[in-house]
Amino acid sequence: MQNTFITIAKFQYSTEAEIIKGRLESDGIQVFLKDNITIDTDPLVSQAIGGVKLKVLAKDEEQARAILKSIKIYSVDNEGHPMVCPNCKGEHIKMYSTITNFKSLMSFLIGLLFFTLPFSTRYQYKCEDCKTEFPTTT
Structure with missing residues (x-):
């Protein structure tokens, strides 16, 4: 075994x-x-x-x-410091992309149909501790 x-x-x-x-x-x-x-x-x-x-x-x-x-990787700011959740002040923050509006949905569909990269992609952060979602600052 x-x-x-x-x-x-x-x-x-x-x-x-x-x-x-x-x-x-x-x-x-x-x-x-x-x-x-x-x-x-x-x-x-x-x-x-x-x-x-x-x-x-x-x-x-x-x-x-x-x-x-x-070695689980979490998001860091421009200076290399861990991102901090605005709600619980935790440092277990991950970035993910999301389709949040009509523009990003259409961009996704056009990219899917024509095999191109998306024109508009939105990113957000999500705290793994309290599940709070917040937008990127840059």
Whole structure:
């Protein structure tokens, strides 16, 4: 059972998985990526097949999960300081894009139909502690 691989994380793109793979391997943990070549060939299938799976040996699972937990990335300001939630003053803030109005919806649809990049994308921050959403300041 110690020689079997266990999935400990999933990523939408292989570049994210490769960064974490390098970090884990630098600590002596053997890592295997599944479906990374398929997604590199056609990124649109990432959601359909469940993303790139990051696998480690069962004996290294606990250590690998501890490393993943320690390097979880949150948003920082222009000076490199952690973003602070205006509601709870927590520092577990993530940025995400959203479709909030007609202009961004139309931009998304045009991009989807003509395989182009979106013209208008809105970003917001969300606190993982209190779930407060607030707009970007820049």
